Each structure stands twice: as structure tokens, then as C-alpha cells.
Amino acid sequence: MPTFICRDYGFDCDFVAKADSIEKVIEEFSKHSTDEHGIEYSKEALMQFIIRKG
DSSP: OOOOEEEGGTSSSOOEEEEESSSHHHHHHHHHHHHHHHOOOOHHHHHHHHHHHO
């Protein structure tokens, strides 16, 4: 299951985005990072995060 954990990307934040699809996880994390941290990531950048994480 694809997962984004905010803390893994340098934030002091317990937010975790989990979903059945990569697209949904990217959408959830993107919304969270924009709303809570004021940082907008492109879908391509978030996809690279997932690829690098393995």
C-alpha cells in the first residue's frame, strides 16, 4: 500500500497518507503539504519521492 509519512520528508508532523493507489496518496499528501505547510509539490516530484523510497 503506497504511503507518505510527513516526518520522512523533514516535517515535524505526524500526518500519514495511505491509499490503495499511488495517485490517491499523491493527491492526499499534496493537499496536506499545501494546506498545512504551505509547500506545493508537483505530481512529478511526489512520484519521484515514492520511487526513491522504494
